[in-house]
Amino acid sequence: MxxxxxxxxxxxxxxxxxxxxxxxxxxxxxxxxxxxxxxxxxxxxxxxxxxxxxxxxxxxxxxxxxxxxxxxxxxxxxxxxxxxxxxxxxxxxxxxxxxxxxxxxxxxxxxxxxxxxxxxxxxxxxMDLAQAEAVADLLAAGHKAAARMAMQHLRGAFSERINAMRNSLLDFCALLELELDFSEEDVEFASRSDLSKRIGQIEQQLQSLLQTYTMGRALKQGIPVAIVGKPNAGKSTLLNALLQEERALVSDIPGTTRDTVEDELVLEGVRFRFIDTAGIRDTEDPIEKLGIERSVEALRRSGMVLHLGDAQNQTEAELEQEELRWRERLGLESKPILRIWNKMDVLEAGFKAGSGIPVSAKNGQGLEEIKQALLGQLTDMGYGNQDIMISQARHKGLLEEAVHGLERVRQHLDSGYSGDMLALDLRQAMRPLEELTGHIGTEEVLGHIFGRFCIGK
Ligand SMILES: Nc1nc2c(ncn2[C@@H]2O[C@H](COP(=O)(O)OP(=O)(O)OP(=O)(O)O)[C@@H](O)[C@H]2O)c(=O)[nH]1
Ligand SMILES: [Mg+2]
The missing domain is CATH 3.30.1360.120 (Probable tRNA modification gtpase trme; domain 1)
Structure with a gap:
């Protein structure tokens, strides 16, 4: 047209x-x-x-x-x-x-x-709808990881995978519908066991795409890394050292940082957002209390945590206690926490940091190790294993709908539903996949997606 x-x-x-x-x-x-x-x-x-x-x-x-x-x-x-x-x-x-x-x-x-x-x-x-969305993502991408992700979608890799799943379901649909034409003869063109197997495979593919969402989203927006620890551990000093600028106030008075301070750093093409927080302790100071609430909030919304211990004044058992408390009270079960021992410069040579990365935020020692640990953590979380990642809430929602649709097909398949019912179920399960690529869509969805663009694009 x-x-x-x-x-x-x-x-x-x-x-x-x-x-x-x-x-x-x-x-x-x-x-x-x-x-x-x-x-x-x-x-x-x-x-x-x-x-x-x-x-x-x-x-x-x-x-x-x-x-x-x-x-x-x-x-x-x-x-x-x-x-x-x-x-x-x-x-x-x-x-x-x-x-x-x-x-x-x-x-x-x-x-x-x-x-x-x-x-x-x-x-x-x-281009299809997912590709058009990728144009907007590419325009907004400020670092390599986000740009690569957008480019994958733009080149159609994501759409191809979605179409392959959709077409595979359509094949079964067609066979089931064909059976209707021969309903007198009681034939089975679509093998029910093949269908069941195929549904399993597609469900798995959908799940593995869905699992990339958290990472995809984090890569797009920058991965929030909360720097937490006791007052005076050197969190603000570490933030400044990582950013190589005097971003946060540093002093020897415990409770210096009252509000969270954030800034970004791109490491090997991935954007990290470091959040310096108020040291967590029991305090009566109302302002410090507010700051600590924000620290807890930063812990919650972070993708990774740098837990800074003061090697001069804290023991390994203390740090373990702190981490245990956060995990239990804040529900951080699976959140990666990297333990760091600061102020190694004032300790005698030969001090063993136990588990954790020994650094001196003041002298800049160990910064490289922290960066490598962050990138290593990213790999552990699956970055780099997935060629295609999703980062749009719209995509996540539709993929979930498709999974639910397939679950329904499976239930009905297991309960021995007739071919025409199964065909209907399959068509339902295909719909969200078709919406993803814009095969079918409403004016409202289009308006929303293209409204995100700037003029001239
Ligand atoms: N010797 C030594 N001193 C450090 C190091 N890092 C920080 N300090 C000192 O420790 C004190 C506290 O540092 P901050 O960076 O303000 O500590 P903080 O964790 O942000 O403290 P709060 O904001 O109060 O929670 C300052 O006097 C720093 O100079 C280090 O690696 N070695
Ligand atoms: Mg501070």
Whole structure:
């Protein structure tokens, strides 16, 4: 379905050297032709449009030259949107851009709404819905892990897996429905044991995708790492050392940090968000109490915990006690806690830290070990094992629905339901998978997804 209307928008933010205006739709070339005069073919020559063949020339405003531009045409359907597309690179002058867009509008080209180019790409079958969502994710990705995840989806690996599952269910559906046509003869085209086996396999695939959600989400947003421990253990000093800047206040007065302090660090392409917290202790100070509540909250929402012990004043048994208390009281059962012994510089040589990483936040010793431990923990949590990860709540919800749908098929299969009932169940279970890729969908879902985009995308 090609759109009747031609749209245009600035696709790059102003502030750089070049501003790219993208035009898409049946009138793209005519609208551009009205203002563009390519070099090299005589003053009034009309451009010779060739797919992906760039032209350089003047952009005219009446008899005046507005700008010198590069024009790159894409012939439908081999373009981002699947329509005729022209990308025009102007100099990034606010005036030039505004003027050119105005000129295009006089040619009947209307301003694009947010995400409209990508929406057209989806509508014209250039990408499915999961891929279109990945465009937005890629645009938002600020570090390697998030970008890689988005790129996997954008290239269609996720969609392929979903489609394979859906098609496999559809095959069984078709066989079951075929049985209906031969209902007199009591034949079984769809082997019930094969169906049961296939459902098991697909359930497993769905579960393993679902298991990537927590990690996927954390990778996208940055993994929150809470730095916790007794007052004066050196948490703020450690935060500053990791970030290599004086981010948090440090003093020898216990209870210095009253509020949580957060900042980010990218390690080997993965973004970690370190949260320095108020030292946890019993206190009567109302402000410190509030701070400690926040520490507990930070512990809860963190993906990993750095538990800092003061090697000078604390024993291993004490740290173990603390960890046990957190796990029990705060329900941190499975949360990874990395134990760190700080202030090793003031201890005599030969001191054994027991279990834990010996560091001196003050001297910067052991920082590398902490970073490696964080990355190692990430690997233990499954990072790097999964080629495809999900990070969108929409995807998680639909995959869960599919699992429930398959559970129903299995129940009915085990209770010996008839083929037509099973076919119906299967179609139900397929639906969420089809919604994932936008095979079926409502205007509301589309509006929500494409509304997340900026104009020009
Ligand atoms: N010798 C030594 N002193 C350290 C080290 N790390 C921190 N300190 C000192 O320990 C004191 C407390 O450090 P902070 O970083 O403020 O400790 P904190 O854990 O943030 O304390 P609160 O915010 O009060 O909970 C300061 O005087 C630091 O200079 C270290 O590795 N070696
Ligand atoms: Mg502090």
């Amino acid at each position: 090609h759109s009747e209307q031609t749209i245009a928008a600035l696709s790059t933010p102003l502030g750089g050297g070049i501003a790219l205006i993208r035009v898409s739709g049946p009138q793209s070339w005519a609208a551009v032709q009205a203002h563009f005069r390519p070099y090299g073919r005589g003053e009034l020559a009309e451009p010779n449009w060739q797919h992906r063949s760039a032209l350089v020339g003047r952009w005219m405003d009446g008899n005046e030259i507005l700008d010198e531009v590069v024009v790159l045409p894409f012939l439908a359907p081999q373009s981002f949107t699947g329509e005729d597309v022209v990308e025009i690179s102007f100099h990034a002058s606010a005036y030039v851009v505004e003027r050119a867009l105005h000129q295009l509008s006089l040619q009947g080209v209307r301003p694009a709404t947010a995400g409209e180019f990508t929406r057209r790409a989806f509508m014209n079958g250039k």
